[in-house]
Amino acid sequence: MEKNAEGKTLADLAAEKLIELIREKNYLPGDKLPTEAELSDWLKVGRNTVREAVRILASRNIVIVRQGSGTFISEKQGVVDDPFGFSFMEDRQKLTRDLIQVRVMLEPPIAALAAQNATEEELEKLEEILVEIEQLIKEEKDYSQKDIQFHEQIANCTHNSVMSTLVPVIGKGIAVFASEVQQQEYEQTLISHRIIFQNIRDKKAIEAQQAMHFHLLYNENRYLEEQRNL
16 A cells, blocks of 8 residues: 555545544544545545545544444544553552552542532433442442443543543553452442542542542552562
């Protein structure tokens, strides 16, 4: 496939134009893109080039292709699943400790900002996730995936445009921690999550920050204690 002076193929250039189109049209996660024929007209390229451009954006988590339904804006909004290569780090104990430390630095201020900026709709979604976590805890089931959603939703509540680059760090930190601890903590998690939510809901930024800080330090101490007892 031919490339221009910058080493970009026609499909690469079409993908860049498609990103510009998505911005101009203000497409949101879940929105459906025009048909292949319409995109071909808009981008002024052939359909094969359109298909390749769409594949490029799909590989970058910008769009998702659903066979028989069309192409949609991805909920991940261009954020890759493991942008920092955590999956390839062999020392899982050190990775767990390091991720906890980073979360302690990042998430308390995130909770404070969420308390200041969260909308009613975002709070409803946060509470919905919280209730699902509480039900899983009551049943003593694995709640790690919902835990990730809870913390990621708090980050979304900040309305900070850079936060999308930090969300994978938070999610991976929770996933790694859940896989490394000997057993899940039910009682304290139940209490901490509810307090964090209530403070964010009530727009108590300082209290939300303190509650998140306590929650993360508790988990860090629990993990370190486990490691000492191994």
